Amino acid sequence: MKDIIPYISSLNNKITNLENQIKEMKNDFNNKLKSELDSYKKQIEEYIDKNYIKKEKPIFYGSKIIQENEKDLISKWFGNKNPISAKLLLDAKIDDNFYQTFFEKCGNVPNTMIFIKTTEGERFGGYTSVIWPNDGKSKDTESFLFSLSKKEKYKVINSDNAIGAYKNNWISFGDGYDLWIYNDSNSRGGGTSKSNYDISGGGYSLNRGKSIFNLLNCEIYQIEF
Numbered sequence: 001m002k003d004i005i006p007y008i009s010s011l012n013n014k015i016t017n018l019e020n021q022i023k024e025m026k027n028d029f030n031n032k033l034k035s036e037l038d039s040y041k042k043q044i045e046e047y048i049d050k051n052y053i054k055k056e057k058p059i060f061y062g063s064k065i066i067q068e069n070e071k072d073l074i075s076k077w078f079g080n081k082n083p084i085s086a087k088l089l090l091d092a093k094i095d096d097n098f099y100q101t102f103f104e105k106c107g108n109v110p111n112t113m114i115f116i117k118t119t120e121g122e123r124f125g126g127y128t129s130v131i132w133p134n135d136g137k138s139k140d141t142e143s144f145l146f147s148l149s150k151k152e153k154y155k156v157i158n159s160d161n162a163i164g165a166y167k168n169n170w171i172s173f174g175d176g177y178d179l180w181i182y183n184d185s186n187s188r189g190g191g192t193s194k195s196n197y198d199i200s201g202g203g204y205s206l207n208r209g210k211s212i213f214n215l216l217n218c219e220i221y222q223i224e225f
Contacts (some may be wrong), residue, residue, distance in 0.1 A: 018070035059086045065115045065123055065219050070148055077127075077146060077153045078223075085224045086113070092185075092218035099168050099183040102220070107132055110218040111223045115148070116190070117182070123148035124206050126173040126190075127223070128163045133213040137175040145173055145197045147206055154206075158196040173197065179206060181218065 057076070060066045066074070075083055087111070090105040092098065104111055108131055115125040129142040140162035145154040156162050161175035172180035176195030182188040190208040190213055204211045 022059050026161070033192070057082060058219065059124045062088075063115070063219055064078045064091075064217055070151075073151060074146075077144065081225050083223045083225055086221040087185070087224065088219065089222055090218075090220040092215075094186050094215045094222065096186050098173065098181060098185040098186040102135060102171060103132070103165075103187075105218050106222075107134065111225070112180075113223050115219045115221075115222045116179075116206065116213075116215065117217045118189070119216045120210075120213070121149075121207075122207055122213065124179070126163075126179055130163070131162060132171065133165050135165060135167045137161055143173065145179055145190075145199065145206065149208075152200060153198045156196060157198050161196045170186065184201065185215050185218075 014085075036212070038093050057205070059071055080082075086197050089109060090102065092101070094099070110131050111127075111129050112132070113125065114128040115123065119125050124147040126145045127143060128138075128140050130138050130140045132138070135173070137174065140156065141159040143156045143159070145156075145163040146152065156174075158174075158176075163171075163173055164175040164177070165171045168183050170177075170180045170182050170190070172178070174196035175192075177191070177193055178195050178197045178199065179190070179192050181190040191211050192204055195205040199206055202209065
């Protein structure tokens with residue numbers, strides 16, 4: 001009996017060692033398996049993201065008026081509201097039926113922002129949060145004008161006259177008027193003044209001292225927050 005005890009003890013040690021080896025092999029296998037699965041998962045996610053997920057385009061993507069380094073400035077003009085996207089409603093073909101085209105594309109849409117580029121290179125426009133009236137004026141306390149050329153924003157000071165539209169004549173910011181585009185925009189363009197918005201400088205400073213401008217391009221977006 002005394003002779004078998006050392007043998008049993010040795011056997012127990014071998015069994016314990018074997019169990020430890022098996023445990024280490026199992027842990028090693030699990031770690032390798034997890035690493036392989038994580039690697040495959042990452043490859044699959046990258047493939048799906050590259051080939052099947054539609055990526056959001058940067059705000060004002062493809063604009064012919066807005067420069068890349070001006071997009072942050074425009075976003076800041078909205079204060080606490082954070083624009084997440086801008087849907088192009090109208091890349092205006094400047095013609096003699098602007099009013100009808102405008103209301104077909106933008107008439108029943110809130111949060112519209114109009115960007116204008118003149119033939120002399122000035123860039124300015126306006127924003128309104130309300131739907132445009134088809135014939136008359138509308139109140140909007142959030143409306144503002146801006147100049148990209150001067151990097152300035154101009155708040156509305158008479159919100160009762162924030163925007164206006166007069167059938168087959170023009171659309172305007174201010175009922176008095178501060179910025180307008182004629183229906184026959186191809187031949188007459190539009191104009192600027194100073195009445196309902198806090199525009200810095202003289203009466204025509206939005207357009208560098210000139211009342212009437214000729215349109216080179218006009219882009220109208222719906223801003224989404």
